[in-house]
Amino acid sequence: MDVAIDISEFSYLPAQADALGVPLPQVERLTLPLADGRTLSALRFGTDAPRVTLLHGAGLNAHTWDTTALALQQPLLAIDLAGHGDSAWRDDVDYTPRTLAGDVAAALDAWATQPQIVVGQSLGGLTGAALAASRPDLVSELIIVDITPGIDVTAGPAALREFYAGPTDFASRDELVDKAMSLGFGGTRPETERGVFLNTRVRADGRVEWKHHFAHLAAQALAAHDPGSAAAPSVLHETGWDDLAGVRAPVTLVRAARGFVSETDADELQRRVPAARLVVLDATHNVQETAPVPLAALIDSTSPARGI
Structure with a gap:
């Protein structure tokens, strides 16, 4: 008798959930047609309306958040930014945060029913800031992971x-x-x-x-x-400080102790955004992969709701 082997994109999740000692939620792939003919793709964890939206960094995809999402045990969206994962590439090669934020806004208009805790790592963090500044109705809190405007991480x-x-x-x-x-x-x-x-x-x-x-x-x-x-790509030509200045939601900067954001960079963000909270985690730049449980605990602490 042949044994079926799961080689789907979700085949790794059961072992990851087991290692964390958490139940495996329902996870599905979503696809959204956009007005310009492209498609945007995302992963939805849980069956209730999402409360958290996760945005990955350059060269990554929504699955970079898998362990963090499992540890969090909250209904959420992990979005493939344009040009990444299963989302379409842009013919104009415009992957600046403000352009990417437009796609994320369309996704949240379609898939979310309440303002989101938006967690963005690296390029995703600058995209989250652009989203929060341009569509404050969609963002209840912004958590920026190991990025500040002006840092060249690409x-x-x-x-x-x-x-x-x-x-x-x-x-x-x-x-x-x-x-x-x-x-x-x-x-x-x-x-x-x-x-x-x-x-x-x-x-x-x-x-x-x-x-x-x-x-x-x-x-x-x-x-x-x-x-x-x-x-x-022209990510580097947009500082993002104007976007951060326009954010009205609470802002948290997560600095990875072994990442790209220095103490000086973090101080500059707090100088420009005095109300911002700073949290340092023992992690490399991809905090969601090297410190997923502490990051999930931080995200969870911002939301009064529990359960997936």
Whole structure:
């Protein structure tokens, strides 16, 4: 008798929930047609109306939040930003926070029934600030994870640039896992395999490619000998300070002790947004992956509602 093996995007969740000692909620993939013909995709955890919306960083996707979402045990949305995950790429390559925030607003208008605790990491944090400033009716609280306006995180360390600026298609996911581990990314091989599986797709010709647009743009820029162009789309040209100044919801900055936001950066945000709260977690830049339980506890502490 053949044994069916679950190789869907949700196949890792049962083991993750078991490791946390929490029940596995219902999780489903949502797709929203947008006015310009693109589609936006998201994961919905739980069956009740979402109270929390999670926005990932550049080069990631909604699944980066899986462990945090399971630990949180709240009904929530984890959105694939444009050009990432299962959301469509933009022909104009405009992945600035204000543009991305427009898509998120459309998603919340369609899928949410109440103002959200918006948690954004890196590019997602700047997108959350733009959303809260432009659509205050959609945001009850803003939690920004390891980013402040003006920090260049899209270039990343040299090894990360090499990782994404190389070939954009591969013979197998194993090839990608080997490359990631050779450059020092990921933890154990199973953890790296999970990350690669959830951030790639198999094309009709059998080749494996990254889902997110940024890797393809980085490779194009490298081929054109212009690493400063498409490798770091115009995210860097928008400071975001004006957006943060326009946020009326409570703001929390989560600084990763081993991340990209320095004490000086955090001080500057608190100088510009005096009412902002600062929380430091022992984590790397991707706090949702390296400190998911403390981050979930922080998010949970902002909401009086419990249960998924």
